[in-house]
Amino acid sequence: MQHAQSATPPENPRWLEVEIDAEEELADPISEAIYEHVEGGVAIEQLNDRLGTADRWEDELATGPIKVRGYLPMDETLESRKLAIEKAIFYLGMVRPIAAPRYRVVEQSDWANAWKVAFKPLRLGKRIVIRPSWISAAEFPSQPGDVTLLLDPGLAFGTGLHPTTQMCALAVEEQTRPGMRVLDVGAGSGVLAILAAKFGAREALGVDTDPEADRATRENAAINGVADVVTSRRGSLADAAEERPFDLVVANILAGVIIAMLRGTPSLASYGPRFIFSGILDTQAADVIAAMEAAGLRLVERKLIADWVCLIGERATG
Amino acid sequence: MAKKVKSTVKINIEAGKATPAPPIGPSLAPHGINLMMFCKEYNARTAQQAGNIIPATITVFSDNSFTFVLGTPPTAQLIRKGAGVDKGSGVPNRNKVGKITRAKVKEIAQLKMKDLNAIDIEGAMKQVEGSARSMGIEVID
Numbered sequence: 228m229q230h231a232q233s234a235t236p237p238e239n240p241r242w243l244e245v246e247i248d249a250e251e252e253l254a255d256p257i258s259e260a261i262y263e264h265v266e267g268g269v270a271i272e273q274l275n276d277r278l279g280t281a282d283r284w285e286d287e288l289a290t291g292p293i294k295v296r297g298y299l300p301m302d303e304t305l306e307s308r309k310l311a312i313e314k315a316i317f318y319l320g321m322v323r324p325i326a327a328p329r330y331r332v333v334e335q336s337d338w339a340n341a342w343k344v345a346f347k348p349l350r351l352g353k354r355i356v357i358r359p360s361w362i363s364a365a366e367f368p369s370q371p372g373d374v375t376l377l378l379d380p381g382l383a384f385g386t387g388l389h390p391t392t393q394m395c396a397l398a399v400e401e402q403t404r405p406g407m408r409v410l411d412v413g414a415g416s417g418v419l420a421i422l423a424a425k426f427g428a429r430e431a432l433g434v435d436t437d438p439e440a441d442r443a444t445r446e447n448a449a450i451n452g453v454a455d456v457v458t459s460r461r462g463s464l465a466d467a468a469e470e471r472p473f474d475l476v477v478a479n480i481l482a483g484v485i486i487a488m489l490r491g492t493p494s495l496a497s498y499g500p501r502f503i504f505s506g507i508l509d510t511q512a513a514d515v516i517a518a519m520e521a522a523g524l525r526l527v528e529r530k531l532i533a534d535w536v537c538l539i540g541e542r543a544t545g
Numbered sequence: 546m547a548k549k550v551k552s553t554v555k556i557n558i559e560a561g562k563a564t565p566a567p568p569i570g571p572s573l574a575p576h577g578i579n580l581m582m583f584c585k586e587y588n589a590r591t592a593q594q595a596g597n598i599i600p601a602t603i604t605v606f607s608d609n610s611f612t613f614v615l616g617t618p619p620t621a622q623l624i625r626k627g628a629g630v631d632k633g634s635g636v637p638n639r640n641k642v643g644k645i646t647r648a649k650v651k652e653i654a655q656l657k658m659k660d661l662n663a664i665d666i667e668g669a670m671k672q673v674e675g676s677a678r679s680m681g682i683e684v685i686d
Contacts, residue, residue: 242567267569
């Protein structure tokens, strides 16, 4: 979501993983020493080698070996980055011995699928069922009136598990009427656009600045048999200006992005009459509501799950 | 039944910039953590602190659920910021690369107090001063 518009990335990027064994006091200094040479940041992992030995989880501590890991892109900077890391570790090692870094090539596909085992079908509200394709309909029988969404959570946002997605899904169900035209800003996996199509929308357009999201929305729309209703393109709200007005605009992003959108879009209210905003922490709701009002919207409903809110607004008349 | 702690993973990344790319993807996915859920939570809760490295310490339970707490930026980063330098010195005893005021050291010590094992602010300041000197940054009044 925070990606700027960039060229479509390769299907399965590869990285060189650097792994360094660390004693407890050295984990942070090592992390600090390699931070500027790796991409994105550093991870420090410690497994619990005495699983289940404490009575309360609060008392349970991971005490296994500590590993510090960083990742280098496989490009022309690789050798110089490796050298810089080895130099930094060499100097740190003069204070206290540190084993040489280990290297291993990893691919996006190694981790993109790793957590799927934990993903179970999910029921939202009374009628919506979100089911990953690797669980068959027989394993999770639907009930009469169910609206089932086949959704494989990939690397794009919106897998139905997050409170904000749950609230938005319910809001889309409540707000969508047959024949409506719906815009999903920051579509992610496309879950909300597809849901709108399932509830009878005539047209559902998803826009997202992340190319991974554009791809996911198309694929998920096809899997759910609504490719004729759901379209997708890379971009933001302004890239849907020609198609306005919509009957319903839904944006499940983050408070900061939504406020920027509310403030920065000329005649924002002309995109809908109805708007659903989420991805907002309860503590940020007042700022979003203020921006909504400044943009000519009136708050009509507010949902809350945990400390996340979903705000439903309507173009103020007069 | 009590939840069992499977592992802890500490991620040092820039506030508001979590994505499923490395280091988050390859280090959290093998623990069964829903990457998107973590990224969204992290970004929402660190949005105010853009530009700082905000560590997140994630506790993973045996049922693949997780909780995380946010830490404070690393001392070295705060010192570099306070001294206005990009990089510490490679040879800190000989090449001094910058200066930091005692007032700034106190500010950093206050911010880091909960993460340092110091009993009072003076003790925390001594630790921060030590870190500054080891980076080739002089402490001045």
